[in-house]
Amino acid sequence: MGTSYIYKRDASRLFIALRENGKRYKIYIPKESKPVIDGVEQDIDFVEQEDFHYTFDWNGKRFHCELVSRDQNKAIIKVNGVEYKFSLESLFSYIRHGMIDKDSSQINENNIVAPMPGKIVDIFLSEGDLVNEGEPILTLEAMKMQNEISANCNGVIRKIRVQQGQSVMKDELLVEINSIDV
């Protein structure tokens, strides 16, 4: 289930790299596949690694990366001889710093409410999980019909307000999601 989705549960593998010029990359390093950068899995090959030095192949080009300096979460990386400075955040610190989903209206938009009264028969994910847009989070049974309720954005599950077996009213809050599509 869900194997075709890009983001695989473990939100601790999602990082944000920010450049001084405001440029931002969302980088997800899955456990067993290639990196996902800004939502796209990139066919980047790891050619070589030494302590502070990586070489990648991508699009038929070679990229030599060297860590020039590192100060807490700030790093200067030399790529093919040119330096770029990034500050790095885990998804959690990024959310904590209020850089994503800061205003509550945004949170409300990403909240999932019950589209009809019914009963929660199954919950597939847990709080803290990374979820893909369109990925089922739970099953709501209404009038003998099972309805999969899916995420409306890529994000991390902040709160699950319901339990398995619980009956819910229409428009009752089911799940809160922190969107990462910002």
Added chain:
Amino acid sequence: MKKRLLIANRSEIAIRIIRSAHKLGMLAVVFQSDREPDALYLNYADEIIPARDASNEKPIFLDADLIVKLALEHDIDLIHPGYGFLSENPDFAQLCVENGINFIGPSPELIRDMGLKTVAKRMAIEAGLPLVPGSEGAVNDAGAAKLFADKIGYPVILKASAGGGGRGMRIVEKPETIERNFKSASDEALAAFSNGDMFIEKYLQNPKHLEFQILGDKYGNVVHLGERECSLQRKHQKILEEAPSASVNPSMRKEMGDMAVRFAKSIGYYSAGTIEFIMDEDGSYFFMEMNTRIQVEHPVTEMVTGVDLVDWQIRIALGEELTLKQKDISINGWAIECRVNTEDPQNRFSPQTGFIDKIHFPQDPTIRIETGVQSGSVVTPYFDSMIAKIIVHDIDRKAVIAKTLKALYEFSLIGLKTTVPFCRTVLQHPEFVNATYTTRWVDSIFTPEMLENEEDEMIGALAATIMYASEYLQLSSDLPTYKNDNLNVWVLNKRLNY
């Protein structure tokens, strides 16, 4: 007995000269300077003379007396001065000659003449070479300056006769400001040099730098080997050169080349030499100066002509006749040379010194690499920052640009920053691609942001993230809420496909 050739130089050019010495069956002797006792070129020499110059004021390569003294002690037959250092020092050449050592280069007198700008220009005029229009001597006053400028056209440059370092120098764009500028420049010159004499010259706003390579022997035979374009300069230091130049068509090549040959013949020049021209936007060109040494950028000429210039320099010094005829020399394809300097193009080209942890050159055997360093070498502050040259040859300009760019992407150096990213930027810039670039390119067009590109930035973000993540995930694996697993097979298996 084998002839003993001493190289009064270091780094890549020492290795280049050793190659020619060996080809000609000579023993190559070099100095070991205490300022870089483990230099790469030492590995290639047949014999090493310890210079013991640690406590000397200047390194061995600038110490004419010590060079000649050691050369005599070591039975040296010929000295090759390379470029820079004492290569265009007439006193050094003279000292060699006086001590019976064959100096590889032209006569000391010619080195002296060509080193004096006014003498060289006078000789060029006599040989019929065009010079930038200007007053031959000082102009008397602001009024005379204006009359002269009106005649040659604006913009003009006013220069203090005794000047230097930009003082007493003014660029004048229009007639209304010439009198005021003349007065202020003259006052400045008077204050700085106690001499307010000014001369005036036409100012070329967007010039190209072209130079013709010549070879002459001691019997009056001279040929030219076409031109090089070296317009890409920063503070008069060339960074990237090409041969031929897209701004020179075959009839111009013949005209300018014949002119260079005529000039060399008229002054009785022998050895390798370079005649520099400055070219205006309208295609008019003017003699600038003559260099009497082998030049850093000589390989681009070698690549397109197939002529070994250093071999010929040595053979000519030995009194051989130049068997090359002008009709035998043709320009085949196109060549580009990129200088690898340990300078930081993101930070005003500030010099970088320290260890080269690892250096990797493109592996294509058709790409010519001239290097003075290897992995583990040290770049010291004692010598110049050029550590290597990457020279690429292909069938035409478009092809060679693409091939050079690819070669530069294969180059990597861990430890120090270099001018390679700068060269990549140049090769992709429209003004270079369409060959309209001029000597003003670096000052008027280049910005450090041009070195960046989105692909490198994204991969940089990835690399930074992996380095950060490997720590972060290790750290968090101690926490019970996270699974205790390692980073990624993609990362861990990195050696599998290598």
